[in-house]
Amino acid sequence: MIIPTRLDFKYVFAPVANAIIIGITITFFIFEITGALPYSVFNEMVLRDMNPMGLIGNLLLHASWLHLIGNMLVLWVFGNAVNSVVGNKWYPVIYVGLGIAASMAHLALSDGSAVGASGAINGIVGMSLVLFPGVPLKILLFVWLAPIRLSPRSFWTILMWLVFDFIGVAAGGDHIAHWAHLGGFFAGVGLGFLLLRFQKVASYDSSIVDLWNRRKRKLNSPVKYEFDKRNDYRENRISDKDDTQLDYLVKAYEKGIPLDPQSQPDRVDNPESVKSYENKGTIPTRENSSAGPALNVPVVPKLRLLRAHRNQKDLSIYFVNEGDEIKNVGISSPQITSIEYYPKEMLKKKDTGWAAMRCDAGDVPHNPSIILTYSDNGTSSSKEYSLDEENNKMTEANK
Secondary structure (H helix, E strand, O other), rough: OOEEEEEEEOOOOOHHHHHHHHHHHHHHHHHHOOOOOOHHHHHHHOOOOHHHHHHHHHHHOOOOOHHHHHHHHHHHHHHHHHHHHHHOOOOHHHHHHHHHHHHHHHHOOOOOOEEEOOOHHHHHHHHHHOOOOOOOEEEEEEEOOOEEEOEEEHHHHHHHHHHHHHHHOOOHHOOOOOHHHHHHHHHHHHHHHHHOOOOOOOOOOOHHHHHHHHHHOOOOOOOOOOOOOOEEEEEEOOOOOOHHHHOOOOOOOOOOOEOOOHHHHOOOOOHHHHHHHHHOOEEOOOOOOOOOOOOOOOOOEEEEEEEEEEEOOOOEEEEOOOOOOOEEEEEEOOOOOEEHHHEOEEEEEOOEEEEEEEOOOOOOOOOOEEEEEEOOEEEEEEEEEEEEEEOOEEEOOOO
């Protein structure tokens, strides 16, 4: 048995609406078991046909305490995350809409009546797969009644539950509304992609689209490096026959091999001799070599905007660093009085970050300038970016 306990995401909004939905559902169950809910009303709320009362009302009914507790636990873990990024106004609408989609899937593909919020909750889980695939999900795995604490990526746990539902559909006979689970789940996946497409989600975590784009960039990235005329380095495709001393120098720099000027020869033309220095933990620099000036690799970060999201007076941006790793990160803007951002200590290559901006008086101006400060070999450097919210771009101001 697997029990989820926490989805380790970053809150944007307080998930008040989800707590209210859980409270209402528990209240209805208490009314149900104590007889405070009239049988005629209960009978109308059971899902049997396309009656609107049953399509929505069955979300508030449960067959037992175990049924209720299991559903509410999963709703608490995943619902808080989704509620936090879509806001308290739209979350109840999304929850009910996913519940209706799950109910209709059950009516179309299964026989018999049904009660329970699990279809809507599976829709929330499907949205979580799209919005938080890489976020650690803390779970308790019971093996022979002994609990084991694990923190896999939510992606794997959610897919495992999805496989269980497909097995349940194939096997049948367990009195579980698997088609409602699957209908709600895929409705949630589709809705999650739509919200990302139209930038209606404010999230500090990478979505499945962000991770896929990062994977594509990795697959298409060059495997070798060279210096340009300004002694910066950039990623370029070069053929194997172009392996030179300089290529090995740059690769050694990226591996963190110290460059020892005392142990270098006057000139190294043979790449094999450069490899011998790599094996010793040192490598010659280009100083005193006819190949050019001394090796000096500056830190060159490159931020790319993933999405920008406005909410009343706030503006949040989410970005990925496609350049070098930087330390002592700072983000500011001359037009904005208050900025919170992450990370602050280090932003590695391919890592994502965010900045939340607010003005004390009035709204945040459109397309503000973003200034990135960082450490470059012991000195402070900066880059200015121009934000283009309409086209979802962030470009260097000097380009």
